[in-house]
Amino acid sequence: MSEGPRRSDTADTTPAKPPMRDALVAAAFRLFPERGYEQTTVDDIVALAGVGRRSFFRYFPSKEDVVFPDHERCLADMTAFLADGTAEDEPVRRVCDAARLVLRMYAENPTFSVQRYRLTKKVPGLRAYELSVVWRYERALAEYLRGRFGGRPDGSLRADVIAAAVVAAHNNALRSWLRSAGQGDADTAVDHALGFVQAMFGDAPPGAPAAAAEEREEDVVVVISRRGTPMWRVVREIESTLGHD
Structure with missing residues (x-):
């Protein structure tokens, strides 16, 4: 008798990535206390979030908007x-x-x-x-x-x-x-x-x-x-x- 499809013995415990919008907010609020709001650029935020600059402006018209998402x-x-x-x-x-x-x-x-x-x-x-x-x-x-x-x-x-x-x-x-x-x-x-x-x-x-x-x-x-x-x-x-x- 053949065996059915095998299930992995180990459950996938890899945490799900947060949505891109949430990731951008989280990155911004990690940088603001460290560098200061004025000194933190959009490029800094997208680099930490691991996304492109265009992705930032898809969700937020300006840096101010990421503070009030x-x-x-x-x-x-x-x-x-x-x-x-x-x-x-x-x-x-x-x-x-x-x-x-x-x-x-x-x-x-x-x-x-x-x-x-x-x-x-x-x-x-x-x-x-x-x-x-x-x-x-x-x-x-x-x-x-x-x-x-x-x-x-x-x-x-x-x-x-x-x-x-x-x-x-x-x-x-x-x-x-x-x-x-x-x-x-x-x-x-x-x-x-x-x-x-x-x-x-x-x-x-x-x-x-x-x-x-x-x-x-x-x-x-x-x-x-x-x-x-x-x-x-x-x-x-x-x-x-x-x-x-």
């Missing part, structure tokens, strides 16, 4: 989440839930998130790039809210103010978590911050006590900016008022 996916997820909402959704709660998708992205890999936060603090160009990313999140939230508040007086203004407040509150809690090296419960901190926004701007549920309205008035924070001030600077002012250093 997950924001495009997160922005797409947020936009889809908002689009899937219904007319029954309370608008402020919906945008707060959308902001939590950003927290989830950071919490997926705390070590990487903390490393990126520390790098961004040291490099002004990366901080400016990050602010442009934050503005895109804020714009997505504001566009959703403008659609929901279109029939209200000052609906567009209300949408922009709430979107800025959501981003500022979320980032205040997120950065506190990052400053602690990813220790503690990030979800609880962000829930607390976004709860503040919901209490200030959300529609009160039926039967809510009058004290809630009084508390809102006591907790109001007003930030005054000159006409034409860039929105990212307004957000910075709100973050500073809420206690972000």
Whole structure:
């Protein structure tokens, strides 16, 4: 009787290679602490990753983009989440839930998130790039809210103010978590911050006590900016008022 096909007695334990995109990010973040961000070139990154220069630009338009490899996916997820909402959704709660998708992205890999936060603090160009990313999140939230508040007086203004407040509150809690090296419960901190926004701007549920309205008035924070001030600077002012250093 003939034997069937033989199986190897030794299992293949060779670790699978990471996808090229992940390999480029890993190479970049090995080099940045060693050489410094400014001193590290795209050629250095592709050499360590073992790929060609063309492969880098297939995934990342610039060196800055390799520092923020997950924001495009997160922005797409947020936009889809908002689009899937219904007319029954309370608008402020919906945008707060959308902001939590950003927290989830950071919490997926705390070590990487903390490393990126520390790098961004040291490099002004990366901080400016990050602010442009934050503005895109804020714009997505504001566009959703403008659609929901279109029939209200000052609906567009209300949408922009709430979107800025959501981003500022979320980032205040997120950065506190990052400053602690990813220790503690990030979800609880962000829930607390976004709860503040919901209490200030959300529609009160039926039967809510009058004290809630009084508390809102006591907790109001007003930030005054000159006409034409860039929105990212307004957000910075709100973050500073809420206690972000």
